[in-house]
Amino acid sequence: MSKILTLSIITFLFFACSSENAETETQVIFSTENSTKVNLAIGIKKDADLREVFNTLNELKFDILQMNGFFFHSNTPKSGIENLINTLNEKPYIKTGAWAATPxxxxxxxxxxxxxxxxxxxxxxxxNQNDFLELISSLKWEDGSIGTKNIYLGVPIGSHTYWKTEMKKYSFVTFTETFDQVCLSYRNASVISAEVPARGQVNQTIPIKIKFNVDNGCGSFSSISETNLGNTKTITIKAKYEGCFCTMNIPTIETTYNFTARTAGNYTLKFSKGDGSYVIYVININ
Structure with a gap:
C-alpha cells in the first residue's frame, strides 16, 4: 500500500511539474492594461481589407490610437467639398481639436x-470603426492610398517587443516598429504671408490671417507668441507634430493673430519664417 501511495505521489508531482513547465514555456505574461503610449506601429498593405484589419486588432484587444495613409477618392464634385468637410468634422475621430478635415x-x-x-x-x-466603415460604404469611396498605410497601437504594457515579431505573421502586415513614447514634438513654423491692413485705429482689435507651412503631414497649429520692442512686434507660430510616421507633403495652414495697438504710430510686424528671417509688414495706427 505504501509503495502504491508513494508511486501515486511521484506520478502526481511529475505531471504537475510537466504542466507547470509547459505553461511557462508557452505563455507570455503581460499586464492586461493597454499602454496609453504609441508603442507599436504596423504597416498595412495597400489592398488590405479594412474590416479584416479592424476585426483582428479587436480580437487582440489592442487600442487603435492613430491611423495614417488611409486615403480615399470619391465622386463628390468640387462644389460639394465644403459640405463633405463639414460632414467629416462631425466625426470625433477626425475632428479632435488639433486635427480636423480641411481643404x-x-x-x-x-x-x-x-x-x-x-x-x-x-x-x-x-x-468609430463601424461609423467609418459605414461612411466609406454610404459615400462609395474608393481606396486611393499610394503606398503602405500605418496604424499606431497601444498594446499591453511590456509586450511591445513580443508583438513586434508576432504581428508580422498576419498577412496584411508589411512591417512593425516599436516606440517607447508617443512621437510628439513642437517646432517653430515658417510663415508664408499675413493679411496685414495698411491702417488701423487705437484700441481696435485687428484679426490678421496668417499662412504658414509645416514640415510634413503630422504638423498642425499649436500656438502663437509675440515679443515687443517699442513699436516692433515679432510674432512666432509654433507647430505641433504628432505621429511617428508622417506623409511627406508640406501643408499650408491658416490661423489668426489678433493685433491691438494702445497708442498711435507706425507698427512693424515681423512674422518669423523659422530660419532667422522674417516676413515684415508695417501698419499705421491713428
Missing amino acids: HSVFYMESINKTHIGNVLFNMDVN
Missing part, C-alpha cells in the same frame, strides 16, 4: 476628376 486634406483632383480624402484618424474604438 488641405479634402480637395478636388483635376487629373482624375475625383475628390481626395486624406485625414488622419484617431482613437478608433469599435463604434
